[in-house]
Amino acid sequence: MKGFVSSRLHPAANLLLLVGLMLLAFCIGSFLVMVFNYLLFGVGLREIGDVTKEPSGHPQGWGVSMLSQGVLLLVGFGGAALALPRLTGYSLADYFTPRRPVPLEWLLAAAGLIILSVPFMSGLIEWNAGAHFPGFLKGWEAEAREMEDRAQDLTRYLTQFSTATRFVVGLVVIGVVPAISEELVFRGVVQRNLVQWTGSRHVGIWLAAAVFSAIHFQFFGFVPRFVLGLVLGYLYEWSGNILVPMAAHFTQNAFQIILLYAQQRGALAGAGFDPDSTEALPWWWQVVSLLLSGAVLWLLYKRTRELRPDPLPTQMHTLGSGGMAIARPTTPPPAARTISHDGVDTTR
Structure with a gap:
């Protein structure tokens, strides 16, 4: 299939094209957000900014915020990532899933790996949350912490699931949409082009993981998200199918949502576990988690030899x-x- 743009573009040009497509897609997504918010919630153009800035102060704040987040991410990220291969003449299947089909065990192993890594990741989360910058960056550190506190307050508001319907909506918007859209962008497009640009699989994966973490603008969660990006990157590299990191990414998000909902319904009463806490789990849990996660990664790496003859x-x-x-x-x-x-x- 011949595209509108040459398939022989330099990887840097492909990445610039992706940025341009994302800007266009976000404009389209913003228009759709305005239309849907007006039709579904009666929130006009003049109100949207105030509602999304302080959703807790508006009766339709939760719905408007969830709809806006879901549409912008799905269209702005996912739409742009899907448009790029079509413009350059590739089919979506060939571009994002060059090794297909993928055995079901890869999807299950990817999901299981995320669950097994939770205790180890809790240690990284606690360490990164308590990190401090050098003295000459103290002012910037204070601003960064204030920004993250506001983001956490918004997240707590959006993850208050007073009904089962809200839980399902949260699972879709926070679990499914990011898993699809972000993996298409960061693993499917960014990692692919960085690998081609640098000529190294490992360098491309590590750079893509850094971009993936930095784009969230949560500096006191950069390290655990960077490690997650590495895991997702190698899962994609080894499996050759974008569905595998999507399954892992969905599990990462959905697991947190399910725990929060269970806590809010009282199912975790007496368990002494707070999904919102940045406190690390016991050190020996972290060690066992690291060993088990490493073992699963090694098995998946070895499975690469059996998955294909090449x-x-x-x-x-x-x-x-x-x-x-x-x-x-x-x-x-x-x-x-x-x-x-x-x-x-x-x-x-």
């Missing part, structure tokens, strides 16, 4: 003219399976 994505792949992975097998692949010029599994 060499490991981090070792033997080069990039074709379109930026897709091309394997260079050292021995003839068994069962007459090979890789096309776009890195898609084909059978002779």
Whole structure:
């Protein structure tokens, strides 16, 4: 398929194109937000800014904020990421899932890995939340903490699920939409082009994880989110299917939402566990969590050899003219399976 833009663009040009598409998509998303908010909640253009700034002070604040967040993220991030491969002449399947289908065990393992890593991540969260900047940055640190406190207050408000309907809406907007939209952008487009630009799978994954964490503008949560970005990046690299990091990302968000809802319904009474707390779980939980998570990652890495007959994505792949992975097998692949010029599994 021929696109409107050359598929041979430099990776930096692709990333700039992504930024341009995101700006356009956010404009479209903002228009849709205005229309939907007026039709569903009777909130006009002049009111939207005040409602989203202080949603707790408006009777429709929760609905307006959830709708705005969901539409902007889905259209602004997901829409732009889907538009880029179409403009450059790729099918969405070839661009985002070059190795398909992916075994169900990959999706389950990705979700299980996130659950197993919770205690270890709690230690990173506590450490990062208590970090301090050098003396000459104290003013900026105070501003950053104030900004994050406001963001946390908004998050607490949006995650007050007084009804089952609100819980379902929260699960979709906070769980499903970010898992789809952010993975399409950061793993599907940003990581892919950074890998091609740097010529290194590892450098591309680490840079994409840093961008993923920084874009959230939560500096006292940068490290745990960066580590999460690394996990998602390697899951995508090893599996070759965007559904795998999506499953892990959804599990990360949904697990928190479910715990919060359970707490609000009294299901965690007496458990001594607060999902909103930044306090770390016991150190030995963290050690066990780290070991188990490392074991799952190692098994998934080893599974890469069995998933396909071609060499490991981090070792033997080069990039074709379109930026897709091309394997260079050292021995003839068994069962007459090979890789096309776009890195898609084909059978002779």
